[in-house]
Amino acid sequence: xxxxxxxxxxxxxxxxxxxxxxxxxxxxxxxxxxxxxxxxxxxxxxxxxxxxxxxxxxxxxxxxxxxxxxxxxxxxxxxxxxxxxxxxxxxxxxxxxxxxxxxxxxxxxxxxxxxxxxxxxxxxxxxxxxxxxxxxxxxxxxxxxxxxxxxxxxxxxxxxxxxxxxxxxxxxxxxxxxxxxxxxxxxxxxxxxxxxxxxxxxxxxxxxxxxxxxxxxxxxxxxxxxxxxxxxxxxxxxxxxxxxxxxxxxxxxxxxxxxxxxxxxxxxxxxxxxxxxxxxxxxxxxxxxxxxxxxxxxxxxxxxxxxxxxxxxxxxxxxxxxxxxxxxxxxxxxxxxxxxxxxxxxxxxxxxxxxxxxxxxxxxxxxxxxxxxxxxxxxxxxxxxxxxxxxxxxxxxxxxxxxxxxxxxxxxxxxxxxxxxxxxxxxxxxxxxxxxxxxxxxxxxxxxxxxxxxxxxxxxxxxxxxxxxxxxxxxxxxxxxxxxxxxxxxxxxxxxxxxxxxxxxxxxxxxxxxxxxxxxxxxxxxxxxxxxxxxxxxxxxxxxxxxxxxxxxxxxxxxxxxxxxxxxxxxxxxxxxxxxxxxxxxxxxxxxxxxxxxxxxxxxxxxxxxxxxxxxxxxxxxxxxxxxxxxxxxxxxxxxxxxxxxxxxxxxxxxxxxxxxxxxxxxxxxxxxxxx
Amino acid sequence: xxxxxxxxxxxxxxxxxxxxxxxxxxxxxxxxxxxxxxxxxxxxxxxxxxxxxxxxxxxxxxxxxxxxxxxxxxxxxxxxxxxxxxxxxxxxxxxxxxxxxxxxxxxxxxxxxxxxxxxxxxxxxxxxxxxxxxxxxxxxxxxxxxxxxxxxxxxxxxxxxxxxxxxxxxxxxxxxxxxxxxxxxxxxxxxxxxxxxxxxxxxxxxxxxxxxxxxxxxxxxxxxxxxxxxxxxx
Numbered sequence: 078x079x080x081x082x083x084x085x086x087x088x089x090x091x092x093x094x095x096x097x098x099x100x101x102x103x104x105x106x107x108x109x110x111x112x113x114x115x116x117x118x119x120x121x122x123x124x125x126x127x128x129x130x131x132x133x134x135x136x137x138x139x140x141x142x143x144x145x146x147x148x149x150x151x152x153x154x155x156x157x158x159x160x161x162x163x164x165x166x167x168x169x170x171x172x173x174x175x176x177x178x179x180x181x182x183x184x185x186x187x188x189x190x191x192x193x194x195x196x197x198x199x200x201x202x203x204x205x206x207x208x209x210x211x212x213x214x215x216x217x218x219x220x221x222x223x224x225x226x227x228x229x230x231x232x233x234x235x236x237x238x239x240x241x242x243x244x245x246x247x248x249x250x251x252x253x254x255x256x257x258x259x260x261x262x263x264x265x266x267x268x269x270x271x272x273x274x275x276x277x278x279x280x281x282x283x284x285x286x287x288x289x290x291x292x293x294x295x296x297x298x299x300x301x302x303x304x305x306x307x308x309x310x311x312x313x314x315x316x317x318x319x320x321x322x323x324x325x326x327x328x329x330x331x332x333x334x335x336x337x338x339x340x341x342x343x344x345x346x347x348x349x350x351x352x353x354x355x356x357x358x359x360x361x362x363x364x365x366x367x368x369x370x371x372x373x374x375x376x377x378x379x380x381x382x383x384x385x386x387x388x389x390x391x392x393x394x395x396x397x398x399x400x401x402x403x404x405x406x407x408x409x410x411x412x413x414x415x416x417x418x419x420x421x422x423x424x425x426x427x428x429x430x431x432x433x434x435x436x437x438x439x440x441x442x443x444x445x446x447x448x449x450x451x452x453x454x455x456x457x458x459x460x461x462x463x464x465x466x467x468x469x470x471x472x473x474x475x476x477x478x479x480x481x482x483x484x485x486x487x488x489x490x491x492x493x494x495x496x497x498x499x500x501x502x503x504x505x506x507x508x509x510x511x512x513x514x515x516x517x518x519x520x521x522x523x524x525x526x527x528x529x530x531x532x533x534x535x536x537x538x539x540x541x542x543x544x545x546x547x548x549x550x551x552x553x554x555x556x557x558x559x560x561x562x563x564x565x566x567x568x569x570x571x572x573x574x575x576x577x578x579x580x581x582x583x584x585x586x587x588x589x590x591x592x593x594x595x596x597x598x599x600x601x602x603x604x605x606x607x608x609x610x611x612x613x614x615x616x617x618x619x620x621x622x623x624x625x626x627x628x629x630x631x632x633x634x635x636x637x638x639x640x641x642x643x644x645x646x647x648x649x650x651x652x653x654x655x656x657x658x659x660x661x662x663x664x665x666x667x668x669x670x671x672x673x674x675x676x677x678x679x680x681x682x683x684x685x686x687x688x689x690x691x692x693x694x695x696x697x698x699x700x701x702x703x704x705x706x707x708x709x710x711x712x713x714x715x716x717x718x719x720x721x722x723x724x725x726x727x728x729x730x731x732x733x734x735x736x737x738x739x740x741x742x743x744x745x746x747x748x749x750x751x752x753x
Numbered sequence: 754x755x756x757x758x759x760x761x762x763x764x765x766x767x768x769x770x771x772x773x774x775x776x777x778x779x780x781x782x783x784x785x786x787x788x789x790x791x792x793x794x795x796x797x798x799x800x801x802x803x804x805x806x807x808x809x810x811x812x813x814x815x816x817x818x819x820x821x822x823x824x825x826x827x828x829x830x831x832x833x834x835x836x837x838x839x840x841x842x843x844x845x846x847x848x849x850x851x852x853x854x855x856x857x858x859x860x861x862x863x864x865x866x867x868x869x870x871x872x873x874x875x876x877x878x879x880x881x882x883x884x885x886x887x888x889x890x891x892x893x894x895x896x897x898x899x900x901x902x903x904x905x906x907x908x909x910x911x912x913x914x915x916x917x918x919x920x921x922x923x924x925x926x927x928x929x930x931x932x933x934x935x936x937x938x939x940x941x942x943x944x945x946x947x948x949x950x951x952x953x954x955x956x957x958x959x960x961x962x963x964x965x966x967x968x969x970x971x972x973x974x975x976x977x978x979x980x981x982x983x984x985x986x987x
Contacts, residue, residue, distance in 0.1 A: 634846065660846075661839035709925075
């Protein structure tokens with residue numbers, strides 16, 4: 078029954094593909110469905126079983142797509158460890174709600190509390206993932222975030238000016254000097270009010286190079302003004318091609334309506350090859366132009382752990398016509414999506430999503446074609462190289478809808494086939510298809526740990542599927558998206574595991590656990606907590622008033638808040654609770670929430686301070702409590718705020734209740750004094 | 754003397770300069786000759802005791818379902834500290850649930866005078882080696898034994914007080930008849946915690962030093978016996 082279902086679906090996809098794009102024949106797909114199912118009865122369970130209490134071999138970071146976040150999974154188990162909030166408010170922790178983190182979501186449009194997060198990119202040293210940071214882009218309101226991989230927390234977000242749709246982002250250079258962002262949507266740059274059908278005259282794309290190698294100091298290094306196409310994906314060169322960056326484009330037709338037809342007319346679009354070392358030279362020679370554009374930079378202050386925002390204005394803009402040797406177009410069939418550079422840095426693989434082949438360009442041939450000036454034409458100062466002069470080969474009959482390619486470091490490439498819903502393994506250099514495996518269903522990105530770097534760990538491949546349908550028990554019309562773990566250690570790919578994902582994972586990154594596990598922070602030292610509202614001991618809390626603003630400083634420790642009885646708050650006041658978790662013990666978190674608050678609760682990792690704002694709406698007694706089951710007396714971890722009518726002049730007081738005093742009766746010195 | 758978290762800064766009592774081991778053993782007034790080997794062993798034993806200023810004497814490890822990695826205490830001659838700096842606070846924090854006292858190293862007087870006692874023992878041992886008096890050697894070994902036994906007894910008494918002095922009026926979790934005394938040596942279940950108590954490096958150094966002192970004494974007594982019979986036979 079299961080096999081029959083899969084066969085039917087597989088066949089259905091095949092027919093859809095054949096009709097949809099007029100490509101005849103179904104041979105490539107549907108070949109091995111039943112065999113794959115048969116393998117499920119093999120050693121797949123053993124291969125993915127991580128016994129209770131044991132650790133996974135790899136950390137995997139999946140983008141959250143329209144959730145705006147990043148998820149952390151273990152491989153090969155597919156267990157979800159954490160959701161890291163990045164571009165979206167996250168009431169689970171208070172991210173984007175509390176006073177400490179809400180500035181992280183600031184943009185020139187105000188607080189934008191959501192984004193569409195697309196591509197995860199690990200920081201690199203010499204072209205190899207190094208485990209320092211993870212970058213991810215927001216597509217909708219173009220932004221790039223940096224996640225620290227000691228805390229697994231977002232520490233920095235840079236808005237990209239002069240851009241719309243930050244899709245070709247945040248791919249890194251081999252030394253992480255830059256991460257990039259190129260515009261998926263061309264718009265007038267600078268923005269202006271023009272007729273939409275004046276696209277060809279007025280719409281432009283930009284490619285931004287963002288300085289990325291210093292935490293807290295991300296900034297626009299320079300931008301390149303490009304013809305108004307859609308810039309889709311990118312990857313940096315490496316090894317011999319180090320110093321170059323490659324971006325796919327589609328809609329070279331420059332359609333502005335019904336793109337699915339109108340942007341699919343040309344046989345070939347382009348890969349833009351950008352020589353960013355040349356860009357640096359041109360800027361040094363004064364060829365860059367001062368250009369407007371405001372953008373916001375948000376970062377977590379390392380001492381206080383409070384996010385700060387700064388608005389910046391103006392960038393350096395380079396025009397290809399002013400800087401020869403900066404940019405070239407490589408004709409590439411057809412509406413290419415992914416552009417992936419093999420570990421040696423020689424091959425530039427395009428996922429021509431409407432193409433019947435996978436075109437592969439040669440870096441060596443590209444350099445020669447540039448030297449020999451084998452140009453078809455020039456667009457806005459950008460020479461278009463002759464296709465035959467740059468193409469190294471084409472993978473014939475790979476399947477339908479090639480999107481993304483990853484590498485195993487053993488001379489093989491793996492390409493996702495969206496339409497024929499499969500992953501195809503082929504050989505670099507000979508371009509022969511070696512193996513194919515169906516995936517369920519309609520795979521987008523695929524990921525091999527380090528598979529886009531100079532040194533892939535070529536053991537597993539994760540397929541990130543767009544459609545789930547019948548893979549899990551149904552949960553109404555909308556289910557999760559799905560990922561599938563495939564063993565690529567042998568000649569034949571083997572399906573090992575399905576696991577559901579959060580949001581829609583676009584790209585992912587994975588590294589061996591040993592790269593991150595030793596550095597993962599257990600708790601913030603209280604002595605390092607430089608939050609201006611920190612409370613380090615039981616006795617140091619209190620309540621103060623400044624006009625209509627009331628500040629409450631309190632500690633949280635198993636199993637009480639101190640102080641926990643607050644009086645003197647009046648209707649019309651705005652109350653700021655500054656709560657410090659003074660625990661110095663791994664994973665001992667507390668939470669804090671107050672009745673009727675229009676924000677979220679907050680979670681308090683050990684040693685950290687968070688501030689949440691509360692505007693009481695009525696008089697009365699309002700309980701607050703610990704929201705994270707911290708200890709045996711968690712249910713007792715609570716307190717009250719009295720809100721009085723203005724003019725009653727109830728004196729401000731912050732006491733510790735009798736219960737709490739009793740609990741703490743044998744701690745006369747005050748625990749926090751240990752930390753002076 | 755300040756209490757230290759860890760074996761960092763320690764005030765060391767003045768030490769005597771050890772006697773040159775090669776100095777010829779001679780008969781001292783009121784005591785028999787002590788052979789060269791005994792003197793050397795006594796000096797070495799005394800020097801080994803210097804290690805007590807740098808390494809912990811005892812270790813207590815507390816393992817619970819929530820603490821698979823364990824919380825630990827290290828007890829040295831001048832300090833009680835966490836195995837990692839935050840452990841002692843975390844142990845105190847957990848102990849408040851059952852009404853136990855805080856462990857406040859500043860309030861333990863033994864930690865103030867133990868370094869002087871150990872320092873005195875070292876000094877005495879070196880003097881005994883220098884003067885080569887059998888009586889001095891016997892006195893030194895005896896006082897070493899006394900310090901050791903008294904120290905262990907005092908440690909047991911401290912553990913007893915720590916485990917039995919429960920504030921049942923205010924304890925959050927009250928278990929009548931329960932005490933939380935950790936074992937001196939060995940393993941004991943204390944509610945959800947398994948307490949494991951075991952000598953640490955310092956204690957093994959002390960045992961070694963005492964063993965050397967005992968051998969020194971035996972060698973000295975045997976030598977005397979041999980010498981005595983030789984004299985009688987002459």
